[in-house]
């Protein structure tokens with residue numbers, strides 16, 4: 001399994017509010033139509049392991065490109081004065097160009113062909129930055145897009161889950177723990193907009209390209225992470241663990257301190 005797929009990600013597009021219990025926990029209204037936001041590829045980090053040592057960065061920087069093998073091993077950086085929430089999510093990795101397909105044309109059975117595989121991702125969110133932007137009608141981009149705000153796993157090629165190729169919706173479960181305490185644990189069957197609808201709807205506005213990554217929304221249980229915390233996540237295919245990942249948290253280096261806009 002590898003991280004090469006991350007070098008092909010021209011965009012990372014994320015659905016918001018796709019699980020009812022998560023909408024409720026944040027007191028958000030349920031959207032009438034699915035809505036999306038983007039994360040920059042500079043927010044990608046990958047786990048540190050024996051095989052993948054922490055990337056050494058030029059003085060005080062928090063991103064300096066992906067390595068040749070697609071990795072960017074490092075800790076999560078918590079920007080000063082921000083409240084950062086974990087959101088564990090299933091990520092789809094696109095294999096095909098998908099543009100302007102209708103809901104009659106693109107069915108649950110078309111998802112398997114459209115993707116090359118999946119990964120496990122954390123859609124880290126600076127909740128106080130996002131809340132202020134929501135209140136003032138400003139973009140959310142920074143609240144979702146700080147460096148290190150997309151911790152992501154190795155690639156899981158789709159042949160691993162070929163048995164569910166006609167409909168992947170009920171096949172996966174994601175979990176997230178902080179300092180060993182389980183915070184999120186739900187099946188992808190609970191999504192309000194299923195995988196085929198997510199792909200289809202995005203394609204009517206923004207064409208999907210091979211390598212693009214789609215984050216499919218977080219289940220309930222989101223909460224804060226702080227410097228010195230250890231966060232881990234797991235992705236299951238039915239009862240089998242496909243992949244896990246672990247990250248430590250540190251204070252972000254550099255001059256940024258959150259202040260109200």
Ligand SMILES: O=C([O-])CC(=O)C(=O)O
Nearest residue numbers: 015016017018125217218
């Ligand atoms: O942060 C939010 O409000 C929306 C979001 O990403 C999710 O529901 O996964």
Ligand SMILES: [Mg+2]
Nearest residue numbers: 087123217218
């Ligand atoms: Mg999210």
